[in-house]
Amino acid sequence: MDAQKVDMYLMANGKFFEGAAIPMIRENLLKADESKFVTLQTLNLKDPTTILIVSVLAGSMGIDRFLIGDTGLGIGKLLTCGGLGIWAIVDWFMIQGRTKEVNMQKLNMIFI
């Protein structure tokens, strides 16, 4: 893929991934075929900040987990009232990292 395109993509979407993973993503994108660019643009990435806001407001109902695609954990959180509130509070600190992991998994699907 063209280096300029990759850099533009990373500038616009860098916040969706872990900072430490950016060089690796850049390397993989540079190696990837040009045809992958359209797929890359259509990836449904979740914004970690939005998910954090949802987690603070509706975390005890598991909405944050449902949004990032962790349906099973969402049901667990919903049925236990956010793990009696403890899990909901722990997730305020964990959910951004998990969102970035999920985004990374989606991105890795392109390279397979």
Add this chain to the structure above:
Amino acid sequence: MIIQKQQKAIYRTFGILSLVAVVWVTWNLHVSGNTPAVCLFRHVTGIPCPSCGMTHSIMAIFQFQFNEALQQNILGFAAVLLLIIVPPLLLVDYILNKTYFISVYNWGENQIKKRLFISVPLTLVVVVNWMVLIFRS
């Protein structure tokens, strides 16, 4: 590597949840009386959360009072079903070093994600049940 980390997180989370749930239910079955309200959401906002009344519902199901369970919280049936399936599966996986629970978990998650005729009614049940709880309180 991320998938393995996520699998460990799922085992850890459901392990802790199962342990707490089993201890909570056993304690409530043996100590009859007023169950303390432990819902953080209810304490903060003053309105019940979708799973409020679950303990009473589970207790009613264990005493075969299904009407009482329905009135308390319909999600109690789902919780009892999970209580019957999840802790034994986790125990088997722990003892035999297998991954049966993850297989069942992934299968269930995929069914809910992909099949609208499962996910839509489930969501409706949760929402309607919550509305009933709010209006009743």
